[in-house]
Amino acid sequence: MASSLVIVGTQWGDEGKGKVVDILAGFADVVVRFQGGSNAGHTLVVDGQDLVTHLVPSGVMHPGKRCAIGPAVVVDPELLLAEIAGLQKRGLLAEPGSLVISPRAHAVMPYHKELDAAREATRGPMRIGTTLRGIGPCLEDKAARSGIRVCDLLDSEALAERIGARLPEVNAVLAHHGREPLSESGLLLGLRDQAERLAPFVGDVCALVRSALDRGRGVLFEGAQGAMLDVDHGTYPFVTAASTVAGAALSGLGIGPGRDVGVLGIVKAYSTRVGEGPMPTELTDERGLHMQQTGGEFGATTGRPRRCGWIDLTALRYATAACGCTSICVTKLDVLRGLRPLRLAVGYTLDGQPHDGIPADAGVYGRVDPVYEELDGWDEDLSEVREKDALPQGARRYLDFVENYLDLPVDIISVGPMRSETIVIRNPLRRG
Ligand code: GDP
Ligand code: IMO
Ligand code: MG
Numbered sequence: 001m002a003s004s005l006v007i008v009g010t011q012w013g014d015e016g017k018g019k020v021v022d023i024l025a026g027f028a029d030v031v032v033r034f035q036g037g038s039n040a041g042h043t044l045v046v047d048g049q050d051l052v053t054h055l056v057p058s059g060v061m062h063p064g065k066r067c068a069i070g071p072a073v074v075v076d077p078e079l080l081l082a083e084i085a086g087l088q089k090r091g092l093l094a095e096p097g098s099l100v101i102s103p104r105a106h107a108v109m110p111y112h113k114e115l116d117a118a119r120e121a122t123r124g125p126m127r128i129g130t131t132l133r134g135i136g137p138c139l140e141d142k143a144a145r146s147g148i149r150v151c152d153l154l155d156s157e158a159l160a161e162r163i164g165a166r167l168p169e170v171n172a173v174l175a176h177h178g179r180e181p182l183s184e185s186g187l188l189l190g191l192r193d194q195a196e197r198l199a200p201f202v203g204d205v206c207a208l209v210r211s212a213l214d215r216g217r218g219v220l221f222e223g224a225q226g227a228m229l230d231v232d233h234g235t236y237p238f239v240t241a242a243s244t245v246a247g248a249a250l251s252g253l254g255i256g257p258g259r260d261v262g263v264l265g266i267v268k269a270y271s272t273r274v275g276e277g278p279m280p281t282e283l284t285d286e287r288g289l290h291m292q293q294t295g296g297e298f299g300a301t302t303g304r305p306r307r308c309g310w311i312d313l314t315a316l317r318y319a320t321a322a323c324g325c326t327s328i329c330v331t332k333l334d335v336l337r338g339l340r341p342l343r344l345a346v347g348y349t350l351d352g353q354p355h356d357g358i359p360a361d362a363g364v365y366g367r368v369d370p371v372y373e374e375l376d377g378w379d380e381d382l383s384e385v386r387e388k389d390a391l392p393q394g395a396r397r398y399l400d401f402v403e404n405y406l407d408l409p410v411d412i413i414s415v416g417p418m419r420s421e422t423i424v425i426r427n428p429l430r431r432g
Pocket of ligand 1: 042335
């Protein structure tokens with residue numbers, strides 16, 4: 001147990017990070033998003049209704065906690081302002097300082113979204129299936145040193161200069177894709193208005209997080225996406241453009257590696273993936289449909305149906321190692337009710353031969369066949385269960401198998417979307 005915790009997805013995103021952050025935020029002082037952008041969709045269930053956060057941390061339901069958006073997050077000003085307004089309508093984010101945004105964060109420009117759509121259309125069968133939120137093009141500009149940051153938005157003259165320098169090339173690329181050019185004056189007008197409304201939220205997020213850590217206050221680092229979508233460790237090129245593993249929490253916030261920070265890996269009890277790319281355990285039959293329908297597997301950001309399949313312990317062992325997970329939380333166990341027998345991938349074969357690890361080449365990874373272990377499963381409803389020992393034997397066997405295979409303790413089990421539908425075996429976030 002640590003006084004601070006990184007919460008990270010270990011599959012292809014949508015593992016249920018939002019629900020877990022919402023629960024654990026009650027034990028933290030600061031909840032900070034460290035990477036990604038509005039490609040993320042994190043669902044909290046409040047008074048029986050879904051609340052989806054895209055950029056604002058999922059600790060937002062807890063008054064008195066500080067929510068922060070770090071410098072490595074890419075911020076779409078228009079979407080963020082709409083999200084803030086929606087939350088404020090519910091009486092949230094009312095106190096000054098309840099949301100702090102780093103001035104170093106890069107801003108997603110309208111042209112990044114245009115470029116995202118244009119590139120995807122041009123890729124044809126090689127499309128990634130992005131969320132079309134402009135994340136990739138924004139991060140390209142960041143790496144090319146031609147990005148617009150939140151601090152630039154706040155400086156009207158610098159903004160005009162940077163946009164003026166950037167737009168001719170952007171418009172040339174858009175023309176290459178057969179798209180209309182963007183007008184500089186229209187763009188600047190919109191951005192100046194957004195900058196004015198964002199300004200009160202801008203502050204030094206890194207100092208805030210470091211100071212909380214120094215004082216032993218709980219910090220929750222909220223991951224987005226999942227380790228298999230990481231640009232270095234995932235199924236490249238079918239990945240997001242950023243580092244999604246737990247280490248990105250430290251680099252993204254300028255924190256040294258010596259800190260006592262735990263890493264809770266969120267593991268969905270089966271696999272899902274939105275967009276293209278290899279997924280060895282995908283089911284295209286009625287069992288996959290059962291997971292999709294029972295689990296409500298439709299994108300929280302794009303509404304796209306998620307591909308579903310058996311849990312892939314080989315991929316999970318790789319992902320939890322890449323994140324340095326110290327424990328895991330298994331979510332959506334309830335969804336597997338009645339699917340009998342259950343299968344768990346414990347290895348792969350390639351061209352009929354055993355294959356170790358995860359192939360770096362997505363084309364090769366797309367050709368592996370999973371080797372399955374079978375377990376009996378269960379028929380009982382789990383949503384009312386609050387103790388591990390009260391779970392049906394089939395569910396306990398399933399959890400024990402996952403725990404033993406990954407050699408990581410299961411700290412939390414989620415048996416439904418609501419806060420109450422949770423079994424906490426150990427709280428991974430202890431106050432310092
Ligand atoms: P995130 O991106 O990792 O935060 O996950 P999403 O919010 O995109 O997707 C998870 C979905 O599963 C949401 O609709 C949650 O409300 C829901 N959910 C979370 N935990 C559970 C669970 O244990 N059981 C069920 N049935 N649904 C869950
Ligand atoms: P959360 O935080 C699931 C996927 C997209 C696509 C790929 C690249 O809710 O788990 P991008 O728009 O990032 O360039 O898309 O990554 N993707 C996600 N899939 N959950 C997410 O976030 C995702 N964010 C990006 O579907 O395959
Ligand atoms: Mg999601």
